[in-house]
Amino acid sequence: MANYAVGDLQGCFTPFIKLLSEVGFNPSKDHLYLVGDLIARGPDSLACLDFVYQNQDALTVTLGNHDLHFIACYLLGKQPNPKDNLAPVFSSKFCENYVSYLRTQPLAVYLKDHSTFLSHAGIHPHWSIEQALNYAHIAEQNYRSDEANIFFENMYGSKDPAYTPSKDFLTNFKITVNVFTRMRFLEQSGNLNFFEKGSPQQSTLMPWFRHERFESDKNRYVFGHWAALDGVTHVENMLALDTGCVWGGNMTLMNLDTGERYLSK
Template sequence: MAIYFVGDIQGCYSELKALLTQVAFSRQNDQLYVAGDLVARGPNSLETLRFIKSLGKSAKVVLGNHDLHLLAVYYGIKKVKKQDKLSALLSAPDLTSLMTWLIQQPLIQKLPDEETYMSHAGLSPQWTPNQALLQAEIAQQHLRSSEAKHWLSQMYGEQPIDWQNADDDISRFRFTINSLTRMRYCYADGSLDFSCKESPSNAPKTLSPWFEFRHINENTQWVFGHWAALMGCCQPKNIYALDTGCVWGQHLTILRWHDKKLFTEQSHKKLR
């Protein structure tokens, strides 16, 4: 059995299928870990969701910020954005089935029997992996409950940016969602910034990428997406950035875990 990690698909279904063909992925024997943002901005979000769902236990998904926003649209909390190209998905006859499946997906995946984790945006410098797992599980329980609409409506906003100031259930939930699905940069004390999306070379000196805080020990691996400006480059050898901007005309990336080999598929944008 081979384990593969794939970066942000964002509706780039043809690139995903070509990449899985390239690595000879077998749904019977292999596992595909998807680093969030399955949907939005690309042309085929509906086909992407249907395919990943059809993989059953062979697919291990985490929710990204675009996936959560889609759920908020489905529940009537937010309006759909034209640039997200979700009209086919939102009018699909199996929409309810797809959304029921999507909201059941976790915020963190951990590989069995090893200290390897995956979340969409990373790990807050103010948390250990175990703290993140605990808070992710609490947030997942909220999203999977009969009060899902209430909790989805509470995830919007940028406060608190500091875990020490998350002093009630709603603020802890929002900090968890923001840390695991939106975070890129942090201030020196590990608190969150949401204004900067640039590459580290262009970022203000008051900010550092979350992975430069060295809060993940060398025996632990963390896989994430979300940050296309990195183009797969981050310094720590035990942290793997997989968003390589396919939806923006760059490429989709898969990491084969046992030998850490990368495979890419150039965006098909020019072919459409």
């Protein structure tokens, strides 16, 4: 049995399947962690969702911002961003199944045997792994509940860059979702900066993974979301898997047992 992780698929089905066949992924024995953003800008979001749905016993998805946006649009009856190629997904007779399945998936996972934390955007440096999993768990209950719509209605906007829990449960949902699915750079205060998306070399702000808390941390952190990093963090235990396949780059697959990386051509 092998454990693999893949970064943002973003609807790029062909390179994904090629990578799985290159490593001989066997859904009856192996497990695959997808760190979110299965769908959106690429050519074949429907095929990505369908594969994930068909192989769900062998897969775990840590949801990304695009996955949550898809769920929100479906539940709230909103139009998705026209830049996303999601029309075939919305017209699929299985659309409801995909939404139901994605809602069963977590925001963050910790693999004890591998000392590895996985999520779409990362972990806030002021949150312990235990706290982070606890916040994720609460938000997961929110989006699985019958009241999920009120959480999705209040998920948007960049008005809440905070990372500390508040007294208001809707705000907490938004904070948790922001940290796990949108975080890149941090302000000095620890608050999230939603406006810079480039590479760390082009910014005076601190990428979340450069915080000193991680220097003596024996855990590995596996994340996607930040294509401008191109898989490079310069921090040994920080493993960035989004190498911008949808923007003309590669897709990255990592063997979590050996640390080996494979790039799609």
